[in-house]
Amino acid sequence: MKFRNFKMVGFVVYGRGSFNQLDEIIAPHRQDGKPMVFLVDHFFDGKPLVNRIPVRENDKVLFVDVTYEPKTTYVDKLAQQLKEEFGAVSGVIGIGGGSTMDLAKAVSLMMNNPGSSADYQGWDLVKFPGVYKVGIPTLSGTGAEVSRTTVLTGPTKKLGMNSDFTPFDQIILDPELTANAPANQRFYTGMDCYIHCIESLEGTYLNEFSKSYGEKALQLCQKVFVDKAKWDEECDDMLMMASYAGGMSIAYSQVGVAHAVSYGLSYLLGTKHGIGNCIVMNHLEEYYPAGVKEFKYMVEKNKIEIPVGICKGLSDEDFEKMINVSMGMKPLWENALGKDWEKIMTREKLRNLYEKL
Numbered sequence: 001m002k003f004r005n006f007k008m009v010g011f012v013v014y015g016r017g018s019f020n021q022l023d024e025i026i027a028p029h030r031q032d033g034k035p036m037v038f039l040v041d042h043f044f045d046g047k048p049l050v051n052r053i054p055v056r057e058n059d060k061v062l063f064v065d066v067t068y069e070p071k072t073t074y075v076d077k078l079a080q081q082l083k084e085e086f087g088a089v090s091g092v093i094g095i096g097g098g099s100t101m102d103l104a105k106a107v108s109l110m111m112n113n114p115g116s117s118a119d120y121q122g123w124d125l126v127k128f129p130g131v132y133k134v135g136i137p138t139l140s141g142t143g144a145e146v147s148r149t150t151v152l153t154g155p156t157k158k159l160g161m162n163s164d165f166t167p168f169d170q171i172i173l174d175p176e177l178t179a180n181a182p183a184n185q186r187f188y189t190g191m192d193c194y195i196h197c198i199e200s201l202e203g204t205y206l207n208e209f210s211k212s213y214g215e216k217a218l219q220l221c222q223k224v225f226v227d228k229a230k231w232d233e234e235c236d237d238m239l240m241m242a243s244y245a246g247g248m249s250i251a252y253s254q255v256g257v258a259h260a261v262s263y264g265l266s267y268l269l270g271t272k273h274g275i276g277n278c279i280v281m282n283h284l285e286e287y288y289p290a291g292v293k294e295f296k297y298m299v300e301k302n303k304i305e306i307p308v309g310i311c312k313g314l315s316d317e318d319f320e321k322m323i324n325v326s327m328g329m330k331p332l333w334e335n336a337l338g339k340d341w342e343k344i345m346t347r348e349k350l351r352n353l354y355e356k357l
Contacts, residue, residue, distance in 0.1 A: 004252065006148060006164070006251055006252065007148055007164040007165075007166075007167050008146070008167060008251070009135075009145070009146055009167050009168050009169075009170070009171050010167075010168070010169040010170055011025075011169065011170045011171070012170075012171050012173065012244075013025070013170075013171075013172050013173065014173040014174075014240075014241075015173075015174065016174060016175055016176045016233075016237075017174065017176060018172055018173065018174045019052065019136065019172055019174040019176070019177060020052070021172070022053075022054055022093075022134075022136070022172060023054030025134070025170060025172070026054070026090075026091060026093065026132075026134065026170075029090060029091050029132045029169075030056070030090050030091075031088075031090045033058075034086065034088050034089050034090040035057070035058045035059045035060050035086055035089055035090060036056070036059045036060075036089070036090050036091050036092075036093060037059070037060045037062065037082060037089050037091070037092050037093070037107075038053050038055070038059065038060070038061045038062065038093045038095060039062050039064050039078070039092060039093065039094050039095070039096075039100060039103055039104045039107065040053070040061060040062070040063050040064065040095045040096060040100070041063075041064065041066055041095065041096025041097060041099075041100045041138065042063040042064060042065050042066065042067075043066075043096070043138075044063070044095070044096070044138070045063045049095070049138075049177070053095070058086075060082075060085075060086075062078070064078070064096070064100055064103055066096065066097065066099035066100055066103070068270045068272075069099055069102075069151065069152075069153055069158075069266055069270070069272060069273060070099055070102050070103045070106065070150075070151070070152050070153070071152065071153045071154070072116060072117040072118040072121070072152050072153070072154040072155070074103070075103065075106040075107055075110055075117040075152060076110065076116050076117055076118075078103070078107050079107050079110035079111055079117075082107070082111065083111070088111070088131075089111060089131055090131070090132060091108070091131050091132035091133060091134065092104050092107050092108040092111070092130075092131060092132070092133045092134075093133070093134040093136065094133070094134070094135050094136065095136045095138060096136075096137075096138050096139070097137065097138060097139035097142065097144075097185075097189065098137075098139065098141075098142030098143075098144040098151075098189065098192075098273065098274075099272075099273075100138075101135045101137060101142075101144040101145055101168075102144055102150040102151055102152065102160075103150075104133055104134075104135060104168075105130070105133060105135070105144075105150040105161075105166050105167075105168065106150040106152060106161060108130030108131050108132075108133035109126055109130035109150075109161060109163075109165060109166065110130070111130060111131045112128045112129060112130050112131060113126060113127055113128050113130070117152060117154075117161065118152075118154040118155055118156075120161045120163070121152060121154050121157060121159040121160065121161060122159060122161075122162065123162045123163075124162065124163050124164070125161070125163065126161055126163035126165045126166065128165070129165045130165060130166075132169050132170075133168050133169055133170075134168060134169065134170045134171065134172065135168040135170075135171045135172075136171070136172045136174070136177065137171075137173065137177070137178070137240070137243065138177045138178055138181070139178060139181055139185060139186065139189045140175075140178050140186075140189060140190065140193070140236070140239040140240045140242065140243040141186075141188075141189030141190045141191070141192045141193040141194075141239065141242070141243045141246070141274065142189055142192050142193070142243065142247075142273065142274070143192075143193065143196060143243055143244070143246050143247025143248075143250065144247070145168065145171045145173070145243070145244065145247065146167070146168075146171070146244055146247035146248055146251065147160075147166075147167070147247050147250070147251065148162055148163065148164065148166045148167050148251065149161065149162040149166060150166055151273070153266065153267055157267070157325055157328060158263045158264075158266060158267040158325055159328070159329075173240050173241075173244065175233070175236040175237045175239075175240045176236075178236045178239070178240060179233070179236055183231075183302075183304075184304060185274075186231075186239075187225075187302055187304050188272070188274030188275050188277075188278055189243075189274045190221060190224065190225060190239055190242075191225075191274060191277060191278050191281070191295070191298070192273060192274045192277050193217060193221055193239070193242050193243050193246040194218065194221040194225070194246075194291075194295065194298075195255075195258050195259070195277045195278075195281055195291075195295075196214075196217070196246040196247070196249065196250055196255055196259075197214045197215075197217050197218035197221065197246055197249065198218070198256075198288050198291035198295075199250075199254070199255040199256030199257070199258060199259065199288070199335070199336065200214045200246075200249045200250050200253045200254070200255065200256075200335075201214045201215065201218065201249075202256070202287075202288060202291070202336075203253055203254055203255075203256055203335035203336055204334065204335055204336075204337075204338050205253040205254050205334075205335045206253055207252060207253065209252045210248075210249045210250065210251070210252045210253035211249075212249075213245045213246070213248040213249035214245070214246070214249035214250075214253075216242075216245045217241075217242045217243075217244075217245035217246035217249060218242075220238045220239065220241060220242035220245070221239070221242050221246075222294075223238055224238050224239050224242070225298040225301070225302060226294070226297070226298060226301070253335065254331050254332055254334075254335035255332055255335070256287070256288075256332055256333075256335055256336030257280070257284055257287045257288070257332075257333075257336045257337075257345075258277045258280045258281045258284060258288075259277060259329070259332055260326050260329040260332040260333055260336070261280045261326055261350070261353060261354070261357075262276030262277045262279070262280050263276075263325055263326055263329055264321075264322030264323065264325045264326040264354070265279065265280070265310070265311075265322065265357070267321070267322065267325040268314075268318055268321050268322050268325075269310060271310065275306075275307065278295075278299075278304075278306050279306060279307055279308075279310060279357050280353075280357065281295050282295070282296070282299075282306055283353060283356050283357065287336065287337075308357075309357075310357055311354050311355060311356075311357045314354075319351055319354055319355075322354055323347050323350050323351060323354070326350060327345075327347070327350070333345060
């Protein structure tokens with residue numbers, strides 16, 4: 001049997017106020033005349049955090065539009081813009097939620113790889129390491145800070161650039177940065193982590209490595225969203241570590257039904273990943289009965305509205321597109337349902353599931 005030898009993040013710093021060390025951390029990676037590029041979630045445009053970014057000489061701060069999940073065309077445009085303006089850069093630093101971090105990873109890779117990012121959607125297609133890259137999450141839950149993928153919507157599919165060159169060289173986990181997140185947003189990304197854990201822990205790929213991280217991440221999510229009476233600093237601390245551990249748990253296993261189905265929604269409708277997972281999870285009693293029951297309790301307790309009826313009025317062609325994208329996520333289905341998953345999750349059954357959403 002051959003075991004997966006997977007690449008992890010190079011360096012990790014954790015703690016309240018650790019963002020203040022950014023200048024010192026990136027200093028040794030600066031190359032003469034080549035700027036550091038800060039890709040910052042547009043949510044922070046005009047906010048105090050921007051003034052704390054350690055901009056030197058010809059560094060560039062770019063506010064990235066993450067209203068929708070990153071598209072390969074947007075990645076290519078950003079990389080091209082930087083090549084035209086600077087030729088080469090010292091590094092790319094992503095500050096924001098999962099989409100911003102995915103963009104930072106993808107742009108870093110495209111600075112050193114030819115063609116379009118769409119050419120690298122899949123497993124182990126990236127040929128060359130990217131430029132130095134740092135991930136600084138301002139939302140907790142996606143696990144994007146530790147994953148070996150960068151999820152992108154391309155011309156024909158929604159699929160990550162999954163490779164050993166994708167993980168960040170450095171991440172800075174500062175719970176203070178998540179303090180002002182809107183409550184809905186915080187819940188959706190937190191549930192992304194919770195759902196990661198349910199899918200990983202109940203999947204056929206489960207092993208002690210993923211189980212150890214998954215159980216801890218699940219326990220932290222339950223403390224935050226079930227046990228806590230109201231949100232406080234400790235919730236931010238716990239959820240940031242849940243996100244990290246949840247991301248680590250799927251590094252050596254996989255996610256499952258909710259993620260596979262939500263990829264179809266985001267490809268066709270542009271549904272954000274966290275919300276998409278919640279919309280799907282609401283209907284997955286058949287696959288994750290205990291997880292769905294607890295999920296519904298957390299939705300009610302935290303007074304969150306989960307959108308319904310988002311697939312009403314879609315054409316047969318629309319449903320076919322979503323089904324094609326979802327069915328393309330073979331490792332996810334295999335983890336959830338086993339080797340014979342195609343006998344269990346037929347196109348007709350998947351169509352029925354989409355019609356309920």
